[in-house]
Amino acid sequence: MIEQEADIVFNRMIARNTFLMALKSPEITSLARPGQFVMVRVSKSADPLLRRPFSICGTRGGDCFMILYRVVGVGTAILRNAGKGDRLSVLGPLGRPFDFSEKGKTSFLVAGGIGIAPLLFLAGVMDPGECMLLAGYGTSAEVVPVEQVGLSQENLLIATDDGTLGHKGVVTDLLEGQLGKWRRGRPVLFACGPLPMLKRVAAMSFERELECQVSVETAMACGIGACQGCAVRASSRETQPYLQVCRHGPVFSIRSLDWKAL
Amino acid sequence: MIEQEADIVFNRMIARNTFLMALKSPEITSLARPGQFVMVRVSKSADPLLRRPFSICGTRGGDCFMILYRVVGVGTAILRNAGKGDRLSVLGPLGRPFDFSEKGKTSFLVAGGIGIAPLLFLAGVMDPGECMLLAGYGTSAEVVPVEQVGLSQENLLIATDDGTLGHKGVVTDLLEGQLGKWRRGRPVLFACGPLPMLKRVAAMSFERELECQVSVETAMACGIGACQGCAVRASSRETQPYLQVCRHGPVFSIRSLDWKAL
């Protein structure tokens, strides 16, 4: 874990309300693993006070890491106005990354909206022949052009709620379709997105007894395990009643979480 | 009094740590009188919370007014980073202007440091033959180039503490010199600057029985007479024990203030 002022290399809109920012930090970049995040201080002012968590969505040239963010409130609105020449204090990489050590299995990466961020990083380091990215959005204007983070469109399936691009419907429809026709062994699932989507993916995984890891979001104050603010209810399998998203997660096996309490 | 979002026309450094900003507001510009000020909201964030008061230092082309400010803290540090294309909420013009209705008398405008701001506006509207601007600074790098607000150097005398430009010493030395040799009737004094300087100018004026108006500074919350935060102790001549700088001032006859309590 490193805390430093990082130069912004670029910060550009790549989809509606969605920005890709590259930050220069050889130290964080070399440590970063897919699923990990950084805590970004968006302003020197005490309002907004707390750092904002963002998943690392990829690296670039060995000395930069990237974040992909959607503008939803005051902090991200400040971020969008930052640019080359500005520096941001970043703390990271933080949290437990995706575990994709099991080889030879196909992975489905299931993304809902901006939840694609950590999965882009994951897709980038996986064998392209062994992973498939399923991404759902509200509408085509929101679709993140994956080539901007160096991925190919090849193993990518898109769904939009309004049908303006790809499948008309939600991303779990796509997953359902893929799993339905899947014959080459047991695939592994990796998912990130809004809670209803994660619940659906988890339900499907439990049903089919598939391994599934999800990246979850909560409000965070410290991001490093000191404040206990980021608790999520653990499943009865765990020894503790609550897990810390910033330290035990943000990536969890679906078996570690109490899905009823989420 | 007007409250509006004004476009920044320019914002440039014109002396060490000293910036000249032009804001577009035909409404405020047409109402502005020398000695009046505006309350500027430096940021949309709630930290810093309060507006900052700045004297109007001149107008430009009928639709812009200007402020001249020194970077001293968090608010002015934010201001310095603003630029063309940004807009600032401004409230003004506020306060009681200089009264220079008496004709045919010579005026000495005595400025200490950034206190020159309101006096630049005043000098600009006075008959050049009837006014003389005396300006004191710490060092030559701080000297405000008056031609940037459309004034000539002709009736300008400068003093610097370190002697790097003009008279070596304080601006009240210059005033003393001028008054000592003055033979053409009773001049009128207008002064703005740090408190010790104002006290000295006031003492000289009382001694020689000269009319003298000073622009004074206090912390302000509302700037328009509603909060009573900007009180200064009044002299026994006044009916009230305290006067409000934002409403009864910022320009006061030295006879209205209790100089011992200042």
Added chain:
Amino acid sequence: MTGDRPDLTVNIGSIELNNPVLAASGTFGYGEQYAEVVDLSRLGGIVVKGLSLRPRPGNPPPRIVETPCGMLNAIGLANMGLEEFLNEKLPWLRKLDTVVIVNIYGHNVEEYGMVAEGLRGAEGISALEVNVSCPNVEQGGMAFGTDPDASARVTEQVLKKADKPVIVKLTPNVTDIRSVAQAVERAGAHGISLINTLSGMAIDVEKRVPRLANVSGGLSGPAIRPVALYMVYQVVRAVNLPVIGVGGIMNYRDALEFLIAGARAVQVGTANFVNPSTMLEIIEGLERFCRAQGIIDINEIIGSLKED
């Protein structure tokens, strides 16, 4: 009321307000200064600067200092006193098409009553708001409002002398706001407003002196909003009186927090300094919010907090 314009009317006891947004005492003067930039007739009402029996000069300067997301003030209740208010200010206020509430205080129980008495018969005043946050000289300087009994005695005295509804404004500098609110309710108050400022201090580290000549002052602004909201939440659940919420409200969403918690109306203080149009923007924001949520009467929102 037109078909798609939600009804923002609320009642504080017998007082009807066009909308639930009032100017807080001490932050809006007598409305005159703001009249140039704000259409006062659109406000729910104005609570004027705290009024005492006799004129008060206020505290020596410095009287204010900015703090993170807030400010401290030690104005010292500077005001012109009862007589000048009646002669110089009230005639103008009366002509405004808005509800006027007069904030009053005294240095002992008697004096509170005398101000209330002095306002008897005065037309154009909809209610009195009793500020119990000033030092209780009879009891060693702690504010009346920090003691339930003292608050009740002040309330009774004002009620005895007043011919208008009486709202009591509570101080947050107490262990248990509910017991003060309940004492005031038992004493017969018609409404409660809260909170006044939190006690605070700031120091100039270069000069090593307090930044306020008065040493301590009252903290206001967004910094205190969570404290104010929680106290309103508690008091709404502890009494049956209408409650007016005050403290750090900057925009319509902040106002909604108080209304949802159960406040019948809100007051806007420090925000007026930051943005003189705050109250108008809040009123518009409430209207927009109601329309977007299909709410035709703002009273549907009041106290609608869901808890399990």
Added chain:
Amino acid sequence: MTGDRPDLTVNIGSIELNNPVLAASGTFGYGEQYAEVVDLSRLGGIVVKGLSLRPRPGNPPPRIVETPCGMLNAIGLANMGLEEFLNEKLPWLRKLDTVVIVNIYGHNVEEYGMVAEGLRGAEGISALEVNVSCPNVEQGGMAFGTDPDASARVTEQVLKKADKPVIVKLTPNVTDIRSVAQAVERAGAHGISLINTLSGMAIDVEKRVPRLANVSGGLSGPAIRPVALYMVYQVVRAVNLPVIGVGGIMNYRDALEFLIAGARAVQVGTANFVNPSTMLEIIEGLERFCRAQGIIDINEIIGSLKED
């Protein structure tokens, strides 16, 4: 000490601190996480997360929410309990070259004593800090710390069982902080720290639910600094015990305000989340300030407020 390096050493009773900057309880864990980015040996000390007799899971989420210049937390004193602390955390803490203070609490007077007793003989702990802000189940849920007598009883009980200096940490949610401080002093405490968080609340206006599952939480961060400073100022003048100032300290100038008001040391809480290097920057800032002002011993600053 080299010629131009000012001496920052301060004493809290018998405890000597290398400098007056401590990590506040609950905001620094057990120091482990921050050890990666902060050289812990440079700190004045660490107050570890509140410790209870048995493990506590804490409150359901959401547990935190940001507010203007502050945050609300309702962690619910989640911690591993006495036994695991002694076995798992203390050995590591002991190896640190810094002062360790253990923040303790209980749900009744007995339980406070049992935690203190459990820490008897444990090496590597310089003092206990008694958190009296948790609900007093014996007296209907109001915090022990809101009642001078209850605070005194807790203090006495802990003193009876402890073999280390006892610092009592006060809650600001009281009418008169001085009377609580004096009660704690009479009970024999060796020091006082203040303030804990102010009670507050936030509401999600879309969902109309409290933003914290626990409804209310504790407000911390720069928003509360003026309140904390004024309470420290008052308590320093009301007792003869060393006082540790906490609340909203973000930088060395904030820390100086507390020291000038009379605090012997300060604690940094929420600021650690914003900038993990805050404490080191404060220590450096204090050194710079002393040097610039020609001060060779930080104790010259403590309590140096000028008043007239």
